[in-house]
Amino acid sequence: DVVMTQSPLALPVTLGQPASISCRASQSLVHSDGNTYLNWFQQRPGQSPRRLIYKVSNRDSGVPDRFSGSGSGTDFTLKISRVEAEDVGVYYCMQATHGPGVTFGPGTKVDIK
Amino acid sequence: EVQLVESGGGLVQPGGSLRLSCAASGFTFSSFWMSWVRQAPGKGLEWVADIKGDGSEKNQADSVKGRFTISRDNAKNSMYLQMNSLRAEDTAVYYCGRGWLANWGQGTLVTVSS
Numbered sequence: 001d002v003v004m005t006q007s008p009l010a011l012p013v014t015l016g017q018p019a020s021i022s023c024r025a026s027q028s029l030v031h032s033d034g035n036t037y038l039n040w041f042q043q044r045p046g047q048s049p050r051r052l053i054y055k056v057s058n059r060d061s062g063v064p065d066r067f068s069g070s071g072s073g074t075d076f077t078l079k080i081s082r083v084e085a086e087d088v089g090v091y092y093c094m095q096a097t098h099g100p101g102v103t104f105g106p107g108t109k110v111d112i113k
Numbered sequence: 114e115v116q117l118v119e120s121g122g123g124l125v126q127p128g129g130s131l132r133l134s135c136a137a138s139g140f141t142f143s144s145f146w147m148s149w150v151r152q153a154p155g156k157g158l159e160w161v162a163d164i165k166g167d168g169s170e171k172n173q174a175d176s177v178k179g180r181f182t183i184s185r186d187n188a189k190n191s192m193y194l195q196m197n198s199l200r201a202e203d204t205a206v207y208y209c210g211r212g213w214l215a216n217w218g219q220g221t222l223v224t225v226s227s
Contacts, residue, residue: 039213041158048208048217049150049158060215092158096213100172102148104158 002026002098004105006091012113013087019080021108023093028073030097037096040069040078043107044089052091053078080110088112115139115216117209122221125199133194133221135209143167143187145212149194151205152220161207162194177203199225 003026013019029036040053051060053069056076066081080087093105121133135147148163162173162183171183182195192209206220 037213041214043158048219049214050217051215054213054215090157094158094214101160101163101174102213103160107157 002029002095002103004093004095004103006093006105006108009106009108011108011110013080013083013110014113015085016082019083019087019110021078021091021093021110023071023076023078023105025074025076025095027098029076029095030073035097036072038069038071038076039094039096040067041092041094042087042089043092044086047089049092083110083112085112115211117211117216117218119207119209119218119221122207122223124224124226126227127200127225129199129225130195130197131199131223133196133207133209133223135192135194135218137190137192137209137211140211142185142190147185147192147212148210148214149183149192150208150210150214150217151203151223152208153202153205156205159205164192196223199223201225 005024007022036056038056041049043049052063057069068079070077090107090109092107096102116138118136125131143166149161164171164183180198185192204225206222208220209218
């Protein structure tokens with residue numbers, strides 16, 4: 001089974017400053033079809049999760065362009081170019097390459113210093 | 114606009130049963146895989162089960178295999194999760210999701226306690 005890890009697990013950030021979250025998979029997430037099914041989700045306090053990024057680097061509709069995803073193989077990164085107050089919450093990476101089902105990382109809690 | 118609305122949660126005793134529903138609208142329901150994901154209080158996200166658009170393929174997490182059954186009724190644009198032999202560790206908010214979780218519902222809380 002694929003194990004997803006994230007670092008850091010807690011990330012205090014300063015408003016207006018950049019932030020970066022790392023996600024690592026225990027095996028390559030490159031699918032036999034050539035795609036890499038690595039997604040990022042944001043869960044604000046008291047809300048349902050919301051997908052931000054799909055297939056490593058594609059932003060979902062309505063997601064601000066300060067969010068970006070990158071990486072390949074087993075190592076991936078979510079970056080926020082300039083943190084805003086509304087970005088507080090927990091961020092999860094998720095792989096859908098190796099089924100059945102999907103696997104989430106443990107989550108990274110982002111809050112304001 | 115895609116909408117997913119879960120219902121059916123509540124308080125149930127250990128060993129009991131519950132059936133969750135997910136009502137979908139705003140997209141061609143039968144064309145999409147659908148999933149159940151749960152989140153225990155203060156914990157992370159855990160995939161529970163998923164089902165193909167035509168219902169011909171189903172998958173479940175090992176933690177619920179043999180106890181939970183996923184199903185769907187495309188005529189009613191709805192998905193279900195029949196949960197039997199419930200345990201305290203099944204206590205969680207249960208979310209339904211479309212496809213590779215591009216969209217989520219608001220969740221329904223299941224509490225297993227005596």
